[in-house]
Amino acid sequence: MDFKSFNEADLCFRACLLFLLTTAGLGSGSAATPDEIEAYLTEAITANQISGEPYELDGSRIVFTSYYFIRPGNVIWQNDAGEMVNIVEENDENPVYGPWDAQLHRPSSPYGIELKVQAAERMGPLLKDKKPWETGYVIFKTVLKDGDVYKAWGKARGAGDCYFESEDGINWKRPDLGLKEFNGSRDNNLLKSGPGGTVFIDPNAPPSERYKSIRGPRVSFEEFKAFIEAHPDKWETRAVRGPWRDPTKIRGISGGVSPDGIHWTDKELFTIEHSDGMETGWYDTHRGRYIVYTRTWVVGYRSDRWTGNPQTRTWPGEFHGSGRRAIGVMVSDTFGNFDVSRTIIEPVPGEVSPSEVFYTSIHSTIPDAPEQHLMFVTVWDTRDDTCKIEVWSSHDGLVWARIPGPPILETANFGQWDGGSIFSFPSLIELPDGDFALPYKGYNLPHKYPRGHMTVAPGYAIWPKGRIVAVEAEEIGEFSTVGIIPPGRTLRINALTKRAGGVRVEIANINDEVFPGRSFDDCDPIQGDHFWSSVTWNGQSDLGYEEGDGVVIRFKLDRAKVFGIEFE
Incomplete structure (x- = not known):
């Protein structure tokens, strides 16, 4: 990096x-x-x-995928007058405070809560009505919502990259693009020169490059030789995946640009390195940089004193290797001047077993919360050839932590279309009914099983009502948000409580002074199932702050889950 x-x-x-x-x-x-x-x-x-606070939100929604938007609280000792008590000198002739006069206060200190990712439901297979150019298989590589239209880029075996559109994210149309001939006809959705990988929309780009793609192409020997001579610091030896005498196994990372997602222009190679997962990328508007996620390997350097065949690949884990598959990152202020990726997420004790490694590095964000980053990682177990998908979170795209809870999706039962192995794809989208959906592809056979009779199809991991992560209090709990500048004057909540439970909300400034009429006691009851319901205080929905105020939102939970808040 x-x-x-x-x-x-x-x-x-x-x-x-x-x-x-x-x-x-x-x-x-x-x-x-x-x-x-x-x-x-x-x-x-x-x-x-x-x-420091107050923060400005990039969208209108907060989903608590980490502690970033939750205050850690503090410990303050005060006297009966509410004054802070610090150090009392022993030789003070007239001490104001005795050793037992101070009282402990914990402003905004959270307790009794946990963050828990929620398991998803499965939907699929999608695209059941196959076209003649999709007879082998067709999968989605990226699904995005662009304005009011859902767009998908996929691959049809034997025909290449293809493009889809949908009004609801479920029922997909194949527009007749007229770009590529198949069996004597151009009436199809095939792309002449497609993205070749995953797609993201660049908010900083000129219109001619609004759509960008990240891919991991094979590199010819001639390309390899020319590249490393021109860029000796932009490649690593693991890029030569196969025996050195077989130049068809060299891998690189590159990209593409497009004005409309349909007509694509290839970029030159970024780096030459081994990343055979699904690379993803995005543009960081706050720091003015492109961030690309790759697959790397956690492995040390081989001893120069070893007398074995230097062509022996002792690093990959397919047979007896020492390397563990991990997630890497590349950062650049331009879409091209990247250095070789470095590892940022690796399999560690307490999160995975010693036989589990990482596959897809699928970056996404919470819908309508572009500063809340998620990484959907396919975890493959080398011991029993099973797959599951788990999720990590980040506030800046570089520092990541696994969200506690179960896998969001596991391989289905034997005999199901996705009962062999599953792999995540971008991006997390919100469907018209408020459900969240993450694309994945499912195989009928395990990942390393002989593939002569293997089938593959696209599907969705579905979170009904967008309930992907919860702040949960099994009994009584409290927490406060960091101070924010609200993007609206009313607050809506996505929450679920036990029948005898509930949620109360209080609005304060960043100095913990409650706004008049917006206390816990003023909050109208929030009990049962609330899907983006308005929060009110004695029937009033306005948050009660003055423009420019930093606002802290406090919660009291009684056997409840809070899945998110949004402003309007």
């Missing part, structure tokens, strides 16, 4: 500080006055990105 962008930002900040020092007269060695210090620090800090 290349951190040049961070270094350049740091240098820019240092230059800004030097300029401020000079203009304020603070660089000459003269003592600064308190007013000069305050003015200098204020200008220096506000010239850069300031950390």
Whole structure:
């Protein structure tokens, strides 16, 4: 990974500080006055990105996939007057506070809650009415919602990349694109030169490159030789997957661009490295960078003193290798100038067994919450050839943590269309009824089983009512959000309680001062099944804040699950 962008930002900040020092007269060695210090620090800090609450949301929704939007709380000792008690000196002649006068307060401290990912239901196979060019198989490689239209890019065996559209994400149309001939006809949805991999929409790109793809092509020996001579630092030896005398096994990572998702132009190779999973990517609008996820290997360097055949592949795990499949990342401020990926998610004790490794690096975000990142990882067990899909979360796309809970989807029973193995695909979408859906492909046979009679089809992992992760209190619990600038004046909640349980909500500022009429006692009951129901206080839905206020939302849970909140 290349951190040049961070270094350049740091240098820019240092230059800004030097300029401020000079203009304020603070660089000459003269003592600064308190007013000069305050003015200098204020200008220096506000010239850069300031950390801390209140946060600005990129969308209108929060799903608590991590602790990022939950305050950790604090411990404060106060006297009876509500004043903070710090250190009392032993030799104080007139101590104001005795050793037992302080009382413990825990503002915004969460307790009694857990984050739990929810298992999905399965839907499929999709695309049952196959066309002549889909007789072998057809799968989805990417599903996106683009405005009011659901779009999918797939692959038909023997015919190549293809394109679909849908009004509801379930029933798919194959537009006659007229681009590629099949059996003497161009009346089909085949792409002449398709994305070749997964697709994402770039909000920063010119219209001619709005759609982008990430792919892992095979590289010819001539391409390999020319690339490593021009870019000796952008390749790694595992890219030569097969025996060195077989140049057809070299792998690389590249991409494509398109104005409409239909007409594609290939990009030059980014790197030459071994990534034979499903690479995904996105554009980070906050930091101005492209982030691409790959499949890497957790493996050490082979000893130079080993006397065996150097062509022996001792790193892959297919036979006796030491390597574990993992998830990697590449970062660049342009869509092309990437360095070889580095590992960011690897199989670790406590999360997977020693025989489990990672396959697909499927990045997505919560619908209508683009700053809440998810990674849907297919976990393959080398001991019994089974697959399951689990999910990790991140607030910045670089630091990841597994969400506690069960696998979101496991291989179906024998005899089912997906009863052999399953693999996740992008992206997580919201269907018109509010369900969340994640594409996957299912095989009728295990992953490494002889493939002569293997079939494959696309399906969805479905979360009814968009309930993918819950903040759950099995009994009594509380938590508070970090301070935010609300994108709306009313709050809706997605929650489920026991029959004798409930949820109460309170609205405060970032100093924990409750807004008038918006306390827990004022909150109207929230009991039962609430699917994006409005939260009210004595019948009033307005949150009660002044424009520009930082707002903290507090929750009291009694045998309840909160799946998310949204503003309007």
